[in-house]
Amino acid sequence: MELLLVRHGLPERVENEDGRPADPPLSTEGHDQAARVGRWLESEAPGALYASPLRRAQETAAPLAGTLGLDVGIEAGIVELDHQSDYYIPLETLKAEDYERWQALIQRGELYAGVDMERFRRDVVDCIEALIAKHAGQRIAIFCHGGVINAWAGHVLGIADPFFLDVGYTGVSRFLAASSGERSVRSLNELAHLRDA
16 A cells, blocks of 8 residues: 655644644645645545644645545554644744754754654554555545654664654655555655745
């Protein structure tokens, strides 16, 4: 079977002063990206669509779901590792505005401070393996997050670094899952649908 992992589109910036977890919607640009990736994948007609519980993933799945007339299944096992954070600032915005903070998050690993990364990867892998078992012989699309895509791709490739792949907004990564248990990569981070944006 073929598995398409799609990162969400560009979200809005959210900083909650009351400590509530940030769950931003897509920005205007993010909605455009979602529409583009939906058109890109339409002809491939995945048999099932899944998304993380976070708004940005579900809103990215919506255009393709509407075109194909499919419901989007919500899977807690593919939620992003920082889903309890009270802020969401797109990393490229943070890098431009506060380089020191960006370095702390990325270079020194504070982005996932306090997160059990082994458990995170295990939860992602378990969730995706369950979806593979459920949809043997089909093509499915999973709308999720950069951390989730890194976790699954790292598992398949045997790479321990939790952020070895810089996944673009609505980047599509393709994997094959054989009934024998073999997992392989067909492509990583396809962005051709954004080329003229």
